[in-house]
Amino acid sequence: MKHIAEPTVRRLTGYLRFLEAFDADGHETISSGELARAGGTTSAQVRKDLSFFGSFGKRGLGYGVKDLIASLREILGLDTRWPVVIVGAGKIGAALAQYRGFGTHGFDVVGIYDTDPARVGTHLSGVTVRADHDLEGDIAALAPRIAVLCVPGEAAQAALDRVVAAGIRAVLNFAPTSLVAPEGVTVRAVNMATELEVLAYALTNEARD
Amino acid sequence: MKHIAEPTVRRLTGYLRFLEAFDADGHETISSGELARAGGTTSAQVRKDLSFFGSFGKRGLGYGVKDLIASLREILGLDTRWPVVIVGAGKIGAALAQYRGFGTHGFDVVGIYDTDPARVGTHLSGVTVRADHDLEGDIAALAPRIAVLCVPGEAAQAALDRVVAAGIRAVLNFAPTSLVAPEGVTVRAVNMATELEVLAYALTNEARD
DNA sequence: AGTACCTTGTGAAGGATTTCACAAGTAGCC
DNA sequence: GGCTACTTGTGAAATCCTTCACAAGGTACT
Numbered sequence: 001m002k003h004i005a006e007p008t009v010r011r012l013t014g015y016l017r018f019l020e021a022f023d024a025d026g027h028e029t030i031s032s033g034e035l036a037r038a039g040g041t042t043s044a045q046v047r048k049d050l051s052f053f054g055s056f057g058k059r060g061l062g063y064g065v066k067d068l069i070a071s072l073r074e075i076l077g078l079d080t081r082w083p084v085v086i087v088g089a090g091k092i093g094a095a096l097a098q099y100r101g102f103g104t105h106g107f108d109v110v111g112i113y114d115t116d117p118a119r120v121g122t123h124l125s126g127v128t129v130r131a132d133h134d135l136e137g138d139i140a141a142l143a144p145r146i147a148v149l150c151v152p153g154e155a156a157q158a159a160l161d162r163v164v165a166a167g168i169r170a171v172l173n174f175a176p177t178s179l180v181a182p183e184g185v186t187v188r189a190v191n192m193a194t195e196l197e198v199l200a201y202a203l204t205n206e207a208r209d
Numbered sequence: 210m211k212h213i214a215e216p217t218v219r220r221l222t223g224y225l226r227f228l229e230a231f232d233a234d235g236h237e238t239i240s241s242g243e244l245a246r247a248g249g250t251t252s253a254q255v256r257k258d259l260s261f262f263g264s265f266g267k268r269g270l271g272y273g274v275k276d277l278i279a280s281l282r283e284i285l286g287l288d289t290r291w292p293v294v295i296v297g298a299g300k301i302g303a304a305l306a307q308y309r310g311f312g313t314h315g316f317d318v319v320g321i322y323d324t325d326p327a328r329v330g331t332h333l334s335g336v337t338v339r340a341d342h343d344l345e346g347d348i349a350a351l352a353p354r355i356a357v358l359c360v361p362g363e364a365a366q367a368a369l370d371r372v373v374a375a376g377i378r379a380v381l382n383f384a385p386t387s388l389v390a391p392e393g394v395t396v397r398a399v400n401m402a403t404e405l406e407v408l409a410y411a412l413t414n415e416a417r418d
Numbered sequence: 419a420g421t422a423c424c425t426t427g428t429g430a431a432g433g434a435t436t437t438c439a440c441a442a443g444t445a446g447c448c
Numbered sequence: 449g450g451c452t453a454c455t456t457g458t459g460a461a462a463t464c465c466t467t468c469a470c471a472a473g474g475t476a477c478t
Binding site: 444 | 452453454458459461462463465467470471472473474476478
């Protein structure tokens with residue numbers, strides 16, 4: 001498969017989310033134009049995005065909602081469940097562990113780790129916080145594919161190095177630090193400070209009229 | 210000013226964050242190459258990014274760390290403080306209201322709103338949760354420039370419409386829904402589900418070797 | 419003052435992504 | 449069956465973004 005641009009993948013996830021709601025509303029088919037309006041893009045973009053993976057619609061009719069949902073799930077790799085470990089049981093880590101949307105989207109929290117002895121042993125909706133030195137052994141045993149880093153910025157690079165050494169190849173980083181990862185490891189960052197700063201820039205510089 | 214690409218702005222925030230740490234370590238100057246390594250890009254990219262806004266370095270020497278921090282703060286609009294309202298005092302909204310990094314990055318939470326009477330009146334590190342019908346009046350009185358939406362997906366579009374009608378032009382959306390906003394309003398989304406799905410895609414399709 | 423060595427700033431080239439525009443396919447109706 | 453109306457899928461064009469490559473400017477040292 002040719003390499004697909006990240007913005008494309010990101011849009012596909014948006015289409016999927018909208019389609020699920022659209023399906024729940026009882027709609028049978030949808031056109032690229034409707035999908036575009038919901039996803040904040042254009043109909044040509046929608047069709048191009050999908051065309052990288054095949055041909056899913058019927059000319060004159062549009063796309064079958066349920067079919068397209070199934071196709072997108074398969075494309076995105078969501079036709080299977082993904083075990084996830086959370087590193088760091090502070091405010092963010094604890095909130096994530098209890099977030100139910102995790103499970104409903106196909107991701108299972110199989111472990112959460114912290115260095116603070118006061119947190120180890122506490123329960124967060126079904127998962128028990130374990131000591132951080134259990135991390136490597138648990139990764140070997142439970143084979144999670146994704147690690148979510150919820151540690152302070154100073155500790156983030158070290159945490160990344162540990163999970164990568166233990167075999168993890170995909171990381172979601174909540175620490176406000178940019179991390180360097182070896183080839184073959186995908187790291188994505190969720191960073192409120194960055195988003196707020198982009199907004200501040202927009203307000204400062206892109207004032208219209 | 211010519212329009213600046215969003216990836217550029219995003220990288221600038223990363224440079225700023227790294228420079229602050231680099232400054233705290235006592236460094237006086239930095240080269241585009243060092244900045245590039247920290248930001249996961251190339252030296253040419255760093256120089257090009259900065260060149261859109263002027264010329265900040267000394268040939269042969271690099272950039273003065275403190276000078277560049279000041280320049281970036283000004284470029285990004287962070288040389289002033291930004292009042293922010295949070296809509297929704299559930300788990301995420303409450304966590305954000307208590308998040309201290311908000312303030313240290315130049316953003317002040319001036320109000321937090323919820324529809325649930327059980328939450329109204331509770332205190333979250335210095336800010337009292339107010340009833341959602343106070344939102345419009347408070348926006349008029351306190352003139353926040355940014356709204357952070359922490360409401361459930363179903364309520365997000367309505368919340369956006371309300372803050373936009375009240376005069377807000379920049380919105381950070383934590384709800385897992387893509388929102389449509391009128392021209393001139395910048396909306397950014399923070400969405401863990403999307404990021405996890407991008408990781409699932411990467412693991413599924415971009416396996417190397 | 420001259421030489422060696424660095425690093426910036428930037429046009430130009432290259433590559434990637436988005437938009438355009440239209441042929442081709444499908445349904446519905448008379 | 450023929451006509452109309454609609455929508456997809458996709459090369460080609462246009463736009464946007466990144467990388468290249470090098471002149472120009474600066475320091476340090478002899």
